[in-house]
Amino acid sequence: MDTVRVISSSTVQAPSQNGGDSAQKIDLTPWDLKFLLLETVQKGLLFHTKNHQIHHLQHTLSSTLAFFPPLAGRLVITRHHDNTTATSHITCNNAGALFVHAAAENTSVADILQPNYVPPIVHSFFALNGARNHEGTSQPLLAVQVTELLDGIFIGFTVNHSVADGKSFWLFVNSWAEISRGSLKPSKSPVFQRWFPNDIEVPIRFPFTDQKQAHKYSETHPSERVFHFTKEKIAELKVKANTEANTNRVSSLLALLTHLWRSVIRCKQLDPEEEVSYRLLIGVRPRMVPPFPEDYFGNALVAGGVTMKAGELVVEGGLGKVAMEMNKVVSLESDETVKKEYESWVKKPWLIPPAMLIGGHSLTTSSSPRFDVYGNDFGWGKPVAVRSGGANKGYGKITVFAGVEEGSIDIEV
Structure with a gap:
């Protein structure tokens, strides 16, 4: 199996003339x-092309930042002072994002797309593997790895989850693709003002005694398809489903x-x-009164769940019944x-x-088919696939x- 070779690693900052926001401080919400x-x-895009320029990507990343x-x-x-609680915020100090240029010379686009199971090498197409969000005090909040393949490239994006959710993540990627194609600014403007109810004291205190508590819960990953x-x-x-549930x-x-399920x-x-x-994971931007701006940049997610007996789940006619239970959970979030x-x-x-994400007989879904994945043309055509780290x-x-075709959906399991 091919290995990934790192060619260079650098820090990319926003242009210095845009340093007016350098002192900006953004307090974190409970959702963050x-x-x-x-x-x-960690999400990444696969392109079937050799027509790309590393320096162009670095330059346009700087412009996008x-x-x-x-x-x-x-x-x-x-x-x-009690050493058991803490507060946290983002400081917009332009310390920069990590940019990694790598190569997997013997891996082709087909090697990624054709196997039934996602090849393990895909996880090596991302930077900051194993990093925890709280480590963003010293590590970049954004890391990009551009891996050259035999007949294409893979751009892997790693974003601190306490800074952005999936919707914000793709807003950034969409904006970078626009600027890479020649736009002077993104067509959508991110809104960085976090939401706090009027009577909430900010910054919010939370329990945080020892950073080592965030131990890695698994050294190996199960197969993915x-x-x-x-x-x-x-x-x-x-x-x-609708017929069965009337x-x-x-x-x-x-x-x-x-x-x-x-x-x-x-x-x-x-x-x-x-x-x-x-x-x-349920997005709350449109559920609030008044609704949040569509381009609210940060986390705006709540978790909902359905629990039932296995026999009840798989019984004939269960598709409609269970789908309505899922619908109730989503509808409850007002x-x-x-x-x-x-x-x-x-x-x-x-x-x-971390252990809450796995184990037992639970399934957990993240991301959304509404995110614009295949519109991300950086100047050499649209991606042929998306994969996560x-x-x-x-x-x-x-x-x-x-999915690639309009109206289709890909589910990575």
């Missing part, structure tokens, strides 16, 4: 703080995720009385419930432990992407 013990967001000062900054974690669902197949599942409220995505549990042949669960959860966390703060991976982790 929760991710401190976890690993980063002028519009995304948090990604060129660092985290600050301040411990308080990408399943492709066509627009037609998804439409079939949606009709089936409703029209089941979305295409929930019908598909329910189908996946039932398939996994059916294959496991569990005791019908055994409880199984499915966790969803302005009122989100604010209550937020304020409850402030009163009794906790950070997500090894961060926060474990048994039962599911990542959802738009």
Whole structure:
């Protein structure tokens, strides 16, 4: 198997004339703080091309960072006198992003796309592997690795998850692609002002006693496979779910995720009385009153889950019934419930432990097919595939992407 050779590693900063934001300080919300013990967001794009320029990418990354000062900054974690609580913020000090130029000369685009299982080398196409978000005090909040392949390139993006969620992540990538194609500025302007209810004291204190508590929960990763669902197949599942439930409220995505959940549990042949669960990350930008700006840059996510008995899940007619249970969980997240959860966390703060992401008979879904993945043309054509890195991976982790064809969905399991 081919190995990845690092050719160069450098720090890319925003142009100095844009240094007016260098003193900007952004306090973190509960949605941001929760991710401190976890690993980063790692997503990457595969291109079938040799028509690219490393220096051009470095230059346009610098130009893009002028519009995304948090990604060129660092985290600050301040411990308080009791030594058990801390506060945290981003300092937009233009310390810079990491840019790695690498090569896997004997790996082709087909070597990535054709196997049933994602080749392990894909995880080597990302920088800062194994890094925890709280380490953003000394490590870059953004790292980009451009890996040259035999007949293409892979651009791997690593972003600190306490700084950005999936929607913010792709807003940055979309903006960089625009500037790489020749735009002077992004078509969408990120909004960095974090949301705090009026009666919340800022900065928010949270428990943080020892950074070593964020130990790595697994040295190995299970096999990964990408399943492709066509627009037609998804439409079939949606009709089936809505017909069985005698409703029209089941979305295409929930019908598909329910189908996946039932398939996994059916294959496991569990005791019908055994409880199984499915966790969803739910975006709250449009659920708030008034709604957040679409380009709110930061985390705006809550977790919801469905738990039921294995026998109940896989029974005939269960697609519609279970999809409606998923629908209820998503529908429950309103302005009122989100604010209550937020304020409850402030009163009794906790950070997500890494072990919570894996294990048992639970599935967890992240990302969204709504994110613009295949519009990311950096000047040499659109990507042919998207893949994620090894961060926060474990048994039962599911990542959802738009497929190449309009209306299709890829699910990495």
